[in-house]
Amino acid sequence: MTDTVSTQDRRARTDKAILDATRELLAERGVRELTVEAVAARSRVAKTTIYRRWRGKDELALAVLIDMVEQVVATPDLGDTRQELITFVDAAVKILGSTLMGRVMQGLVSELAANPELARAFRERVVAMRLAEVKRVIDRGIERGDVRPDVDPELAHELLFGPVYYRLLLSGAPLDKGLAARIVDAVFPVLAPATR
Amino acid sequence: MTDTVSTQDRRARTDKAILDATRELLAERGVRELTVEAVAARSRVAKTTIYRRWRGKDELALAVLIDMVEQVVATPDLGDTRQELITFVDAAVKILGSTLMGRVMQGLVSELAANPELARAFRERVVAMRLAEVKRVIDRGIERGDVRPDVDPELAHELLFGPVYYRLLLSGAPLDKGLAARIVDAVFPVLAPATR
DNA sequence: TGCGGTACGCTACGCTACGTGTCGTTTTCA
DNA sequence: TGAAAACGACACGTAGCGTAGCGTACCGCA
Numbered sequence: 001m002t003d004t005v006s007t008q009d010r011r012a013r014t015d016k017a018i019l020d021a022t023r024e025l026l027a028e029r030g031v032r033e034l035t036v037e038a039v040a041a042r043s044r045v046a047k048t049t050i051y052r053r054w055r056g057k058d059e060l061a062l063a064v065l066i067d068m069v070e071q072v073v074a075t076p077d078l079g080d081t082r083q084e085l086i087t088f089v090d091a092a093v094k095i096l097g098s099t100l101m102g103r104v105m106q107g108l109v110s111e112l113a114a115n116p117e118l119a120r121a122f123r124e125r126v127v128a129m130r131l132a133e134v135k136r137v138i139d140r141g142i143e144r145g146d147v148r149p150d151v152d153p154e155l156a157h158e159l160l161f162g163p164v165y166y167r168l169l170l171s172g173a174p175l176d177k178g179l180a181a182r183i184v185d186a187v188f189p190v191l192a193p194a195t196r
Numbered sequence: 197m198t199d200t201v202s203t204q205d206r207r208a209r210t211d212k213a214i215l216d217a218t219r220e221l222l223a224e225r226g227v228r229e230l231t232v233e234a235v236a237a238r239s240r241v242a243k244t245t246i247y248r249r250w251r252g253k254d255e256l257a258l259a260v261l262i263d264m265v266e267q268v269v270a271t272p273d274l275g276d277t278r279q280e281l282i283t284f285v286d287a288a289v290k291i292l293g294s295t296l297m298g299r300v301m302q303g304l305v306s307e308l309a310a311n312p313e314l315a316r317a318f319r320e321r322v323v324a325m326r327l328a329e330v331k332r333v334i335d336r337g338i339e340r341g342d343v344r345p346d347v348d349p350e351l352a353h354e355l356l357f358g359p360v361y362y363r364l365l366l367s368g369a370p371l372d373k374g375l376a377a378r379i380v381d382a383v384f385p386v387l388a389p390a391t392r
Numbered sequence: 393t394g395c396g397g398t399a400c401g402c403t404a405c406g407c408t409a410c411g412t413g414t415c416g417t418t419t420t421c422a
Numbered sequence: 423t424g425a426a427a428a429c430g431a432c433a434c435g436t437a438g439c440g441t442a443g444c445g446t447a448c449c450g451c452a
Contacts, residue, residue: 007420010428032310035409046430051411106309109365113302114228119368127367155359158367159382162358163351169305170361171323171354172315186355190382203449206399231438242401247440394452401446410437417430422423 017043018050022064027100031061031107058111058118065104066125068095075133081141082188088133089160090180096168097175106169131157138191148193159187213239214246218260223296227257227303254307254314261300262321264291271329277337278384284329285356286376292364293371302365327353334387344389355383 021043025034034057040047054060072095075088096102112119134157141147163183167173217239221230230253236243250256268291271284292298308315330353337343359379363369 007427010419014429030310032306036411037409047410048412048431049429052428056411103309107306110228110303110306112366112368113299114226122366123368154369155378155382158359158362158369159355159379162360162362163354164358165362165366166354166358169365170308170318172308172319173350173354182351183355186351186386187382190385203398206448210400232440233438244402244441245400248399252440396449396451398449399447402444403442405440405442407439408437409439411435413434414432415430416432417428419428420426422425 014043014045014049015053018045018053018060019064019067021045022060023100026061026064026104030103031057034061034107036060058108058115061104061108061111062118062121065101065108066121068099068101068104069126069129072129075137077140079144081137081144081146081191082184084137084140085134085160085184085188086180088137089164089184092130092161093164093175093180096164102168102175105165109169130161134160141191145193147191151191156187156191160184210239210241210245211249214241214249214256215260215263217241218256219296222257222260222300226299227253230257230303232256254304254311257300257304257307258314258317261297261304262317264295264297264300265322265325268325271333273336275340277333277340277342277387278380280333280336281330281356281380281384282376284333285360285380288326288357289360289371289376292360298364298371301361305365326357330356337387341389343387347387352383352387355386356380 018039021039022034025038025042036047036050036057039045039057039060040050050060054063072091075084075091078084078087096105108118108122112122131154135153138147138151138153138156142149142151160183164175164179167175167179214235217235218230221234221238232243232246232253235241235253235256236246246256250259268287271280271287274280274283292301304314304318308318327350331349334343334347334349334352338345338347356379360371360375363371363375
């Protein structure tokens with residue numbers, strides 16, 4: 001309660017050193033060229049120490065990614081569901097397009113398919129978090145009369161974020177400024193109650 | 197005209213042997229564990245010969261993928277755009293969900309981000325092909341009066357396929373039978389002309 | 393019949409990164 | 423002060439990469 005003790009403190013410091021180095025290398029070279037040996041060299045931490053905490057570079061990269069995702073805050077009540085959705089999707093577009101999070105994501109996808117444990121962690125921490133947030137916004141919209149009560153939040157969530165990731169991972173089309181609004185404006189009519 | 201000659205024939209045979217072996221190994225182990233050495237062993241082709249044709253396992257995997265994609269045929273005129281879209285999206289869902297194409301895709305995504313040449317090839321052959329087909333269907337719908345004339349085919353294409361790939365690559369949700377219909381039914385109202 | 397060219401096989405490398413094992417050293421804390 | 427935890431340093435064995443060098447089979451042509 002008073003303040004954290006020091007053996008754990010030591011652990012935390014090397015932890016930070018490792019994650020920082022990973023972040024940097026990720027930004028410079030991408031996940032594909034991330035090597036545990038390079039992380040060890042840059043962080044001035046022994047390779048063995050890294051392996052004592054993560055099973056390999058995949059888990060390491062995921063740790064960095066989760067670190068970033070968890071900084072996303074809940075969307076505030078704006079009084080307008082359409083606007084709230086734009087805000088939320090746009091946050092994802094921005095973070096995926098401008099920071100290294102996009103690059104980490106690109107590199108991580110293949111590992112997700114190959115590593116079930118990693119996939120589970122990713123889904124619980126990232127996907128589920130996005131879904132829950134969409135659900136929250138939609139529920140608020142239903143209460144408000146902004147959104148039809150029979151809307152399926154999961155489908156909505158997929159329609160909203162699918163195109164974003166499609167661009168990031170496959171088509172290579174830019175994650176530009178108006179993208180979120182365009183997507184939401186395309187999807188929102190389906191969610192809205194009245195016919196127009 | 198009588199029959200194909202032999203030097204080129206020989207090339208074609210080893211080509212086939214390599215691609216077949218790649219396909220098999222891809223199905224058994226996934227892209228992640230695909231190694232050129234294993235392909236060489238199974239195909240009974242020297243490793244050097246493989247490197248004489250492809251720069252590495254990425255190009256090899258892409259070659260297999262393109263091979264599969266190009267077997268997709270154009271959607272026939274069904275007289276109903278909604279139905280045509282369902283058919284088209286469903287074809288993608290099926291091929292991604294049941295054959296090894298899904299696995300290849302999962303493994304390839306990361307390489308796309310790291311290898312611009314590969315990305316270009318993928319976009320020209322796969323993404324562009326999907327987009328062109330959606331555009332064709334939509335144009336037909338516009339003529340037919342089925343679809344609003346101001347619809348953006350690119351956005352439509354992203355809304356239709358984004359969710360499919362989102363499931364395949366990220367959320368892990370199943371690519372089940374009704375998925376195509378659910379997506380199209382969610383998106384189609386936006387494309388349709390009348391308000392209703 | 394002989395000769396050049398193409399396609400291919402085979403062996404042997406050098407290299408990077410992996411993941412592990414072992415042991416010595418520092419730091420913490422009772 | 424001394425055990426225990428955290429860490430560093432070094433040394434391995436292994437897999438797969440991509441390349442080089444050289445020999446061989448076969449096709450087609452003069």
